[in-house]
Amino acid sequence: MLPSVVENNLKKLLGDRKASDFRDAYAQLSESYRNAISPNINADSALAYACARMPATYAVVKYVIDEFTRKVPSYTFRDVLDVGSGTGALMCYFLDANLNYTAIEKSKAMIEVSRNLIEGGILAPDFHCCDVQQAFTQRYDSTFFIYSLNEMPDKSAVLQKAVDCTSDYIFVVETGTPIGFEVIKLAKQIALKNRLGVVAPCAVENCPLAADDWCHFSVRVPRSQLHNLVKNSSLPYEDEKFSYVILSKKRVEYYSNNRIIKRPIKKKGHAIFDLCTDSGARRFISSDKKHRKCEWGEELGDIQ
Ligand SMILES: C[S@@+](CC[C@H](N)C(=O)[O-])C[C@H]1O[C@@H](n2cnc3c(N)ncnc32)[C@H](O)[C@@H]1O
Structure with missing residues (x-):
C-alpha cells in the first residue's frame, strides 16, 4: 500500500473527478507499455499512471531496497539520483528521509503529479524537467532507474554515464518480462565491463539462464477501490512481476x-x-x- 499521506494527496489531486474517468488514459498507457513504446504523457495519463501503477511500483521499490538493506545493512542513502522519476514511487519510499534527492524526468505532467503526491513529507527533491541526456552532470552516491531505462534510447551510453557519476550503487528495476530482463542483462554487461559488483539478485557474474528464459520475481499488491476503478477490475490484489539488479561500484564480496x-x-x-x-x-x-x-x-x- 502507498503511504497514507500519498494516498490522501492522490485523492485530493483527483478532486471531483472519478477514478473511472481515467480508464481510457490508462488503457492507452498500457498499450504503449505493452508495445515497449515511450508514451506521450499529459495531465490525465500522469494521474492515471499514479492511480493504476504506483501501488505496484512502490511495492517493488520497497522489495528491492529491503533486499539491498539485508545485504548492506550499514549503508545510509545520502545523495540519490532518480532517473525517469515519473509520479515518484521512489520519492514515496524516501518520503520522510533527509537526503539530497535529484529527480530527472522529461514529462512536466509526471513531475507535477509527483510534487503534489509527496506534499507533507520531509523529502524536498531537486526536480529537473529534462531528457536523460542532460542528466549526470555531477556525482551521486546512488542512482536509480525504476521502470524507466527501458524507455530510454542509447541505454548502454546512459548506463555508462551512470557508472561514471555514481560513487556507490546503481539500481535498475524493469518489468518481469523478457523485454524487461533484456535491460537487466544489459546492465550486467556494463557491470562486467566496468568490473562492478552485483549486490542482488545474482549469485554469479554470467547469467546462467537459457537465452529464452528470464529472471524475475513477484510481489503481491492489495488493490484499493481507486486502483480497481482505473483498471476496470474488481480483483482484491495483483501480482506485480519485475526484474532487477543492484550494481555496486565496489568489487563486491557479497554475491547472493x-x-x-x-x-x-x-x-x-x-x-x-x-x-x-x-x-x-x-x-x-x-x-x-x-x-x-x-x-x-x-x-x-x-x-x-
Ligand atoms: C514507466 S515510467 C516509471 C516512472 C517511475 N520511475 C516509477 O517507477 O513509477 C517511466 C518514466 O521515465 C520517463 N522517461 C522516459 N524516457 C526518458 C528520458 N529519455 N529522459 C527522462 N525521462 C524519461 C517517462 O517520462 C516516465 O515518467
Whole structure:
C-alpha cells in the first residue's frame, strides 16, 4: 500500500473527478507499455499512471531496497539520483528521509503529479524537467532507474554515464518480462565491463539462464477501490512481476547465496527449488524443514 499521506494527496489531486474517468488514459498507457513504446504523457495519463501503477511500483521499490538493506545493512542513502522519476514511487519510499534527492524526468505532467503526491513529507527533491541526456552532470552516491531505462534510447551510453557519476550503487528495476530482463542483462554487461559488483539478485557474474528464459520475481499488491476503478477490475490484489539488479561500484564480496529464481514447487514432505548458484542455475530438492517456508526471490543459503 502507498503511504497514507500519498494516498490522501492522490485523492485530493483527483478532486471531483472519478477514478473511472481515467480508464481510457490508462488503457492507452498500457498499450504503449505493452508495445515497449515511450508514451506521450499529459495531465490525465500522469494521474492515471499514479492511480493504476504506483501501488505496484512502490511495492517493488520497497522489495528491492529491503533486499539491498539485508545485504548492506550499514549503508545510509545520502545523495540519490532518480532517473525517469515519473509520479515518484521512489520519492514515496524516501518520503520522510533527509537526503539530497535529484529527480530527472522529461514529462512536466509526471513531475507535477509527483510534487503534489509527496506534499507533507520531509523529502524536498531537486526536480529537473529534462531528457536523460542532460542528466549526470555531477556525482551521486546512488542512482536509480525504476521502470524507466527501458524507455530510454542509447541505454548502454546512459548506463555508462551512470557508472561514471555514481560513487556507490546503481539500481535498475524493469518489468518481469523478457523485454524487461533484456535491460537487466544489459546492465550486467556494463557491470562486467566496468568490473562492478552485483549486490542482488545474482549469485554469479554470467547469467546462467537459457537465452529464452528470464529472471524475475513477484510481489503481491492489495488493490484499493481507486486502483480497481482505473483498471476496470474488481480483483482484491495483483501480482506485480519485475526484474532487477543492484550494481555496486565496489568489487563486491557479497554475491547472493543460492537465490530462488522461480516459484518453489511445494509437495508433501519436500520442496523443489530452482536456484541461481555460484556454479550456475540448479534445481535442488529439499526435505529439510528449514526450507519449507522459503519463497521465490529469497536466498536458500548454504546447501549440499
Ligand atoms: C514507466 S515510467 C516509471 C516512472 C517511475 N520511475 C516509477 O517507477 O513509477 C517511466 C518514466 O521515465 C520517463 N522517461 C522516459 N524516457 C526518458 C528520458 N529519455 N529522459 C527522462 N525521462 C524519461 C517517462 O517520462 C516516465 O515518467
